[in-house]
Amino acid sequence: MWKPEGSMEDIPQDKYIRRYVSNQKWKGLVVSDNIPGKGRGVYTSRRFQKGEVNVEAGDLGYLYFCKNARQEAFCIDAQTFPCPCHPDMETFGRLIDHSGKRANLQPHCFNIDTGEGPRDVVLLIAKNDIETNKELLFDYGVRRKSFKGEGMDLEWL
Ligand SMILES: C[S@@+](CC[C@H](N)C(=O)[O-])C[C@H]1O[C@@H](n2cnc3c(N)ncnc32)[C@H](O)[C@@H]1O
Numbered sequence: 001m002w003k004p005e006g007s008m009e010d011i012p013q014d015k016y017i018r019r020y021v022s023n024q025k026w027k028g029l030v031v032s033d034n035i036p037g038k039g040r041g042v043y044t045s046r047r048f049q050k051g052e053v054n055v056e057a058g059d060l061g062y063l064y065f066c067k068n069a070r071q072e073a074f075c076i077d078a079q080t081f082p083c084p085c086h087p088d089m090e091t092f093g094r095l096i097d098h099s100g101k102r103a104n105l106q107p108h109c110f111n112i113d114t115g116e117g118p119r120d121v122v123l124l125i126a127k128n129d130i131e132t133n134k135e136l137l138f139d140y141g142v143r144r145k146s147f148k149g150e151g152m153d154l155e156w157l
Contacts, residue, residue: 017053021121022114024091026055029136031095037156041097041135048130057093057107057122057138096124098156099137104130107138 020026028046035041048054096105105124112121124138144151151157 017123018112018114020053021056021112021123022116024056026092029055029092031092032135035097035135038097040095042092042095044130044132044134044136047132048126050126050128052126053123054105054126054130054136055092055096055124057096057124093124096136096138098140100139100143100157103137103139104128104134105136105138107141 028044028048030043030045032041032043033039042055044054104127106127107122108125109120109122111118113119124136130136140157142151142157144154144157
């Protein structure tokens with residue numbers, strides 16, 4: 001379960017995040033449609049600094065379990081497409097693939113107000129500097145043995 005981060009002040013592009021969460025026009029990302037063995041994925045089209053937010057993970061292909069700043073457990077239902085908060089768009093977050101060992105993004109929970117009231121979001125933040133043309137990956141936080149071995153047949157986990 002991902003832990004909450006109290007404040008967004010440490011994030012370099014803090015002032016833009018609310019807008020990007022709202023309009024999903026994240027900069028410096030490009031979708032690749034045919035990565036062998038994976039399908040779609042997301043690559044960088046510019047360099048990202050360690051600590052920069054790449055994208056909101058609110059619309060991923062699974063259920064994500066988190067705790068917000070008040071230590072309340074919550075779950076992002078990212079299975080449903082389109083998501084209720086962005087009903088008319090495909091979002092980058094749901095296209096980012098998993099890696100346990102090569103993850104270059106780390107999920108962090110925040111509570112932010114995009115103008116329609118506060119809501120809990122999961123943002124994916126660069127773990128280190130990321131060069132141009134690198135695939136973005138994060139650890140989905142599940143293993144083959146998770147959920148009573150439900151994923152034992154998933155070779156990519
Ligand atoms: C959040 S989606 C990622 C986008 C997906 N690749 C697509 O084409 O829509 C999660 C799905 O991507 C695939 N996936 C994610 N990480 C993978 C990996 N490292 N290797 C192979 N497939 C992966 C799995 O099918 C998984 O159910």
